[in-house]
Amino acid sequence: MGEFERIARFLAPLAGEGAEGLKDDAAYSYDRVLTKDVLVEGVHFLSSDPVDLVARKALRVNQSDVIAKGATPEAYLLGLVWPKSRTESAFADFCAGLELEQRETGLKLLGGDTTAGDRLLVSVTMFGMPVSDRRILRSGGQAGDLVYVSGTIGDGLLGLEAAKLSPPADDAAAMPYRVPRVPFGVERLIADHATASLDVSDGLVADAGHLAEESGVQIIIDASQVPLSDAGRKARAQGRLAELLTAGDDYQSLILAPADAAKALRGSFTAIGRAVEGEGVIVLGANGEPMELKRSGWDHFGR
């Protein structure tokens, strides 16, 4: 049983009002958007990643969830498992990473818990202020909507590959994995225009699948329209486009919105496809034929 089925079967029946049956990454409660993402050493970051960047990543991936729901990140609680094997000065570095991220984003720390354990683990609960009264769920999309994505796709994977090299590649190449390029500021556009949204954490195709399933539509992605960075274009030239579209860790916002929102969204979002009657996700390659994808994305528990 996969992560999503397990949540649906065992945890969803426990959900309260605002939790939307746990179908979203975030809840609308207490007049805020709430989200909680746990980062585990060796799963969500590498043991060799600089610890100040781990701190920043933990805040970024949670801000990504909040932004995708049309809300501005404002405060967080921090749960930290800190192994005794990591030094005092590493703890100071970790906190310096939090501070830098707070200074750049205006986030405030509200409280939390620190404890010992074998592996570094960072559990963040993030609070965001919704830009408007609209709740933007995964389920609001309709046939006829276009599919838009912020930023570029695939850089999380390429950054991970750079971070894994030994000796490591230059830090700049690893940065998109270590400190994801979260689309700060797009929450207003999302609040104004999106019919459905989420952040791309499991992989573009897998996450498009979540939107398709909850909105009851089929999503057709035109692979040639998916925005890529220079590094991404280089990887595409090496025949790795399918990998970029199915890797996780991008933390961009993926939304459905009407075609007439295209002008307003331009500059922050790229139209990459459309929602039609049906189900599932089809990715059209350069030749206009559906691409063969070995996997759609990331599921922590496999299937």
Next chain:
Amino acid sequence: MGEFERIARFLAPLAGEGAEGLKDDAAYSYDRVLTKDVLVEGVHFLSSDPVDLVARKALRVNQSDVIAKGATPEAYLLGLVWPKSRTESAFADFCAGLELEQRETGLKLLGGDTTAGDRLLVSVTMFGMPVSDRRILRSGGQAGDLVYVSGTIGDGLLGLEAAKLSPPADDAAAMPYRVPRVPFGVERLIADHATASLDVSDGLVADAGHLAEESGVQIIIDASQVPLSDAGRKARAQGRLAELLTAGDDYQSLILAPADAAKALRGSFTAIGRAVEGEGVIVLGANGEPMELKRSGWDHFGR
């Protein structure tokens, strides 16, 4: 550097409004009391503990923080690291534990995150509705206040010892460790009468020390007045009183309140000492002399 010093030096400067400089286990924000406690397998519960009881404990220890701040627990976010080595049916058991606790307490699940990892870890963020407008911090106590504690002390330790036996002792003996006897309902008394409060998680003497330090008083505890269960009285007869007073995991509310609150608090709280001018904690034994204590309580990072 200990856990408390580390928080004070590196994390407190990051704290926002309502976080009270991270000196409390909970924050007053968003018109709620917020708290976040992380439970790690092998640290906060045993690998052999039934997993439905681990779920209940995770909710209990967080409710304990909320109640001690004069608030009624109402909802939570769940962050779960679930090892692949644990079975599907164990996952169902875990969720059944959550459900039982929700049914007994009226708690609702708002959302969260599940991921894989080596060891079971449960990170809960709990929201409580304050009974009144008063913020009850660790720092509000005054010389002249009495010291009151709910429930009985030392049962967490005795329960842990029972849970560790092989073959295990009867489940009833281990229960106070596995599902702490949180004093549900005392939040109203705390809101009405306490000048300072916290929950007893690090050990009665250590936690009294936190109240003394933040309130700027000395706390004198009369050991003979500390409420004990039948099991606790038996351990006292074996000369283990000092252990009971310094072990963690009791999750009772420890408060300072005026002497004239004694009547109102009776039945839910026991007066065990008083706050005077000075600093630190003195525990008076049966002979009226200060007891020698080898340790005051639990600090995850040692000193």
